[in-house]
Amino acid sequence: MKIDTIEITNYKAFLGTHRLQVGGKNLFIYGENGSGKSSLYYALKDFFQSSIEDIDLTGLKNVFAAADENSDVAIKVAFKTEASRKNSKSEYQWTSSQVDARKADDTSIRDGNKLKSFLTYKHLLAIHHLKKDEEINLFDLLVKGVLKHFRYSLTRGKELGELFMPKSPEYILKHAQPFLDYFSHNVALELRFSQVRPNKDYSGIEGDQVHVELRYAGKEIEKAHLFLNEARLSAIAISIYLGMIKRHVQGIPCKVLFLDDIFIGLDIANRFPLLEILEKEFSDYQIFITTYDKPWFEYARGFLERNKNWKTMEFYAQRCKDGMEIPLVFDNQDLIGKAEGHLKNCDYKAAAVYTRSAFEKAIQKYCAENEKKVVFKPSLKNYTTEDFWKVLQADISQGAQDMIETSRSLVLNTFSHYNTERHEIKAELEAAIQALKTLKTLKTELRDITKARKARKK
Structure with a gap:
């Protein structure tokens, strides 16, 4: 029993109705300060707690929400459930007048609440004193x-x-x-x-x-x-x-673990062991993690991408014309996804910049994963795209090389700089994005070949 969608209306930072498509997967969220990531934490925590306790929703209402009854606070959570569970309910609504999680014939949410599996960085602040x-x-x-x-x-x-x-x-x-x-x-x-x-x-x-x-x-x-x-x-x-979570009875259908910004007190050497714990010891839980550390988010996303049970989201604080801020959510968008989004909106320069970044990330990651010999430089800022590209060219076909080289000269290099003598052409951008997708496909095939070679050597 895993969360499929979360719909939040007028709760804390969420003004109006916001729908998050989780899809039954674990969720890793980057959120800048004030973007609503902690509001999501408390929305789910309060949702589970409401199954056993009366919670005053009026104090949790977004201060900019209208005062009429049509602007009530609401949390709606839909689950992917097993067909064999006769009494399971796929959707639970929580409002000031409706608490589906308390219905006598379904204890799923109440059982999940017993785990008390919500931890925020505020609970770790005492470490500093x-x-x-x-x-x-x-x-x-x-x-x-x-x-x-x-x-x-x-x-x-x-x-x-x-x-x-x-x-x-x-x-x-x-x-x-x-x-x-x-x-x-x-x-x-x-x-x-x-x-x-x-x-x-x-x-x-x-x-x-x-x-x-x-x-x-x-x-x-x-x-x-x-x-x-x-x-x-x-x-x-x-x-x-x-450990306290694990000491509870584990044989319940709904197990959610939410860790809100707890990486704050951990350095990199301690962050990856925590991800390993979650992956190995809590594989039957649906895990939510938030962080405001963008470099760590990007770094960890590469670690989690190998596991199809994870997806990512990015939360930003979008300022409205009247001065207030509301969460703006980007759902599972990698650099190519962002490039395609800007292309769709005809923002060609932004699309080119994201495409170039995706290309740089792809070739650097390939060289790292396949232990390619790249010239040493004391700082990452001293490297150029050419340092990585020339090393891996021998691994791909001439046709793929030509496709990438054409995109580099027409799009990736030209569009990413201010140049009044060169205008952006949509078809060239589309071809560049397709070339990058082809390179990623080739990377996967080459990675499988490399693994097979290493296995034969053993």
Whole structure:
């Protein structure tokens, strides 16, 4: 049971009705600040939470939406469901007067909500304030932050301390340590928990401490606060969070995992292990990831493109004529898709620039994947297209070479610069885009041939 479409009306940043075509796939989203990516996070989170809790939608209404009853806040989620599920409902509506997820004969959304599988960067912010008093205290990070969503089902009537007792079957690191091992920090943890109790006048609590005992490469580290940098702390917090999700019953039809901007505290060395965890350990979940880091988005998109279960979207904040901003969504558009979009709108110079960028990306990626010997230069900005193109020409037919060379001279080089003596011709642009598509097809064929050759050598 995977989400097919999400329709959001007048909720937070989404003024009017916006429809996202997810298609049952995992979704990786780039969004600039103020573009609505976090509004999407809360729209889905609140949608699941509404299955068990009354949520006041009036406070979530877009401030520019009209006040009449026809401008109500609404979240509509349609699922791709298995035909064998008799009581499954493909579409769920949530408005101030209608909550389909609460119907007695269908518990799919309520079951999915029990996973509490929505994590935002705000739950990790406490990492920046942990190092004090010569010891790290994870209480705020874990109990008030990462595990905040588990407040309804965390202890099942048991003491909170059981989560932090190594001999308890509820021990929090039972499922978390395997995830932490993916990050290859060679770190083993134990947690020490002081019993929480009210203070004398019941105005607060005492004993709100979760301390860390740490072993690195088998050696006990006495001053963990000097060893655990923000990247390692983020990895620990994320591992614990994912471990808590896995400790729930997994045999439910609707499993969604949404990670909102949590790559903020992770460097590149820690980001790819997280993608590997998601791919290997959460393959039966529908995963949503957002980021405002565009270079990382483009880099990771190349990693995810090999998996047909993923699609990408880009969110931008579009300013309207009256000054307000609304989300503008580009759905699964790669550089060629953007070129074709501009071509359709007769913006030929923009189409040429995107086509040229797509060509540069294609030949650089081919050289990297096939370990081609490209001359070394200390900075990427010092490379030219020719450095990569001349290396791979021998791998493609003369006809394909001629097609690309014609496009380079007529379109890719000429249109991308200011030139009053050369006007853009639609047919030449169309031919250039087709030549690039042909090159990508040849790349796939050559990659398969290369793999076969390597397999025979083994």
